[in-house]
Amino acid sequence: MADSTPDTGVDRDDSLDAAFTAWQGAVAGVLAKSRRVDANTLPEHPESLLASTTYDGITINALYGPRDARPEVPLPGAFPFVRGRDASRDVARGWLVAGSVGVGEKDPAAINSLILNGLENGISALWVGVDSVAPSDLPQILSGVLLDLAPVTLDAGNRLVDFADALFALLDSADGTENRSAVDVRLAASPLTDAFDSSNGVDLDAAVALAQTASGRAESVRAITVDGTVFHDGGAADAQEVGMAVAVGLEYLRSLTAAGLTAAQALAQIEFRFAATDGQFDTIAKFRAARRVWARVAQVCGAPDSGDAPQHAVTSAAMMAQRDPWVNMLRTTLAAFGAGVGGADSVTVLPFDVSLPPGALGVSRSFSNRIARNTQLLLLEESHLGRVLDPAAGSWYVEDLTDKMAESAWSVLQEIESEGGYAAALESGFVRRAVDTTREERASDIAHRRTAVTGVNEFPNLAEKPLPEGLAPAAGTTRYAAQFEALRDRSDRALEQTGSRPQIFLAPLGSVAEHNVRTTFAANLLASGGIHAVDPGAVTDLGGAARECGASIAVLCGTDRRYADEGAEAVRTLRNAGIERVLLAGPEKAFADAPDDGRPDGYLTAKIDAIAALTELMDELTSTLDRSPA
Structure with a gap:
């Protein structure tokens, strides 16, 4: 077969090609049999039938x-x-364990207590929400924090300028700060991305003015x-997110x-925040690729050595499920x-x-935060993942995925340019349309159960405690399970x-061994829709x-042979x-x-499309009930 491998600049042993050709032949044999x-009717490269395509x-x-x-790419730091x-x-130490504290909290002393508790129990960087306090409260909030040891990111919304002034005043007082050059502060002005999800932050002029001030300070302030x-969160794919x-x-x-x-100086004022998902290899490649693309931008701007913007990873809010939420612990671990x-x-x-909502599962928010913190500490302290820089380097799959x-991402950037x-x-709607296209494609895959959301569209648990009524969706976030x-x-x-609950009768044909596959399939499908x-x-x-069940709808379950022999009679019996x-x-068929x-009346x-089918069934089964919106 013809060699389809791209020219990578790496010398190859001809024996590798021979071995690969032999493997292709074996693949062709298995695919032909299955x-x-x-x-001979298979494509020239039969292994392509086993490939998958990302969004x-x-x-x-x-x-x-x-x-x-x-x-081989250059070593870290180059x-x-x-x-x-x-x-x-x-x-x-590895990467920094960034703890989010203070969002919605009105008591400065309480925020300070959360910060100190987190620092004593494994947090090594602070992401401080100050949306419900005053700028004058900042000294109390950061009291006891060694600012040259714990990097700080502010989350201050449209009052960022006032909070930045308060923070600069605190730094100028040098209270508890022995080495100002070691202080690492992020003001997190984000007007351009705020405009995408309609967040209430500072405008671009204010962000630029803050950057001008920050650039002249002794500390490292971005x-x-x-x-x-x-x-x-709006639905973008990984490379789409990076490119945008x-x-x-x-x-x-x-x-x-x-x-x-x-x-x-401008490059030194910018950091990036990206989502990390439970697609572990996609996430690994995403962060590596993002650095490559941004470094290329810095190179074009004439400052290649300054293209090393920090990256802050946040586990995906879109992947988090409300149903069987304990599974989210596993998702965030992978992320x-x-x-x-x-x-x-x-x-x-x-x-x-x-x-x-807090308390919906009968556990405290402090418990949830502790589990989130310990997830990282386990990876760092017990699995020792931070002890090797770029441990995925050299993986044929990861390197290929990183480059692709x-x-x-570069193509997305070029389209936007x-x-x-x-x-x-953004103003023309190009960015929103691109994100919406991916969101709809993913939603279709989830609806058709081509993409599994464990505990939701696969292996649901109907026995779990009902959720509180009136849960409002998070602004700007399209959750996969919604x-x-x-x-x-x-x-x-x-x-x-x-x-x-609404119920449907499973009508089995034959022995358990005969109908079990399809009764299991049907039960799982129906449960995913409640x-x-x-x-x-x-x-x-x-x-x-x-008749004993009393349901109005039945699903006939058996083998194709049983359907051929007994199916029609079974349908008449059920009716x-x-x-x-x-x-x-x-x-x-x-x-x-x-x-x-x-x-049968349907298949x-x-x-x-499970969403469409289950919605139709739910409409029929609850037609006499009050279906006011939650």
Whole structure:
């Protein structure tokens, strides 16, 4: 077969090509057998049938090997910073464990207590929310904090200028600060990304003025945060998020240099914040690729050595589920792993119950925060992930994915530049349309259960405690599980009003061994939409079991052979027993030869739009109930 491997500049042994060709032949044999076709009818590269494609259009191959090797990139601390921005990072500490404290808290003493408690128990960087206090409270909030040891990021919204003045005054007092050059402060002005999700922050002029002031200070102060998480939370894919964030960063660079800062000074005023997801390899490659792309921007601006902007990783809010929320602990562990291995400078793990009101699970917020903090500490202190810089380097898969993600992100940047830059692309709707397109594609995959959300559209637990009514969605965040969870909310309301959940009868044909696969499939599918499946097991009197259940809808479950032999009669039996609607767990072709009066009314397969099908069923089952919005 022809060699499809790109020229990577890496010498290859011809024996590798021979081994790969032999593997291709083996793949072709297995695929031909499983598909019951002749191997000659398969594509020239049969392994392409095993590949997958990301929302960014990146192809993920089934196998990576020496033939996929790429030239080794420079060591950490050197342009283009793919392997990390800091060659001398303390390997005993690893990345910074950034704790978010203070949001919504009105008592400065309480915020200070949370900060000190966090610092005593593993937090090494502070992300301080001051939205509900006054700038004059800042000295009390930071009392006892050694500012030259604990980096601080402010979350001050549209009062940032006043809080920055208060912080600068505190730093000028040198209270508790022995080494001002070691002080690391982020003001987190983010007007351009605030405009995407309509956040209430300072405007661009104020952000530029803050950067000018910060640039002249003795401490390391970065005034501007490029918050890529707003694109992710809105639905963007990984490379999309990176490309859009870099476009935002470029817009800031233009404004800062226009205000009189040099390219190097302007670059020193910017940090990036990206989302980390439970797709661990995607996250690893994302952070590595983001550094490469931003370094290229710095190089074009004439300051390549200044293209090492810090990266703050925040575990994805979009991936967090309200149903079976304990699974979120596993999601955030994978996300923190990916961000840490990918070289993020600081990582914030969101509490596992962040999508729920405090106390909804019967646990305190301090417990949730402790679990979030300890997730990182376990990775650092017990798994020792911070002791090696860029441990994924050299992985054929990770290096390939990094390069492809960087190329895709650069293409996104170029598209935005062709629209006149980020501000123009945002105003024209280009950015929103691009994000919405990805969001809709992902939503379709989740609705069709091609993408699993464990505990929600796969392996749901209908027995879990109902959630409080009236949960408002987080502003700007499109959670992956939201559509299925809306159906579960309707089920909860039905349970409250009637004492039982909407239910459907599973009508099994044959022995348990025969119908188990499809009864399990049907029960799992129905439960994901909040519908209880009544499974009587193997029965001899199908009509009697249906009448005893009392449900109005049934799903016939069995093998294709049983459907051919007994399906039509079973459908008639169910209808005679009072079942108003008979569905089949299986494809329509299984009843191709059945008479009209023996055909099911619908078909449930793995390829259906589960949201559409379950919504229709829920409408029918709750038609007599109050379906006022939650």
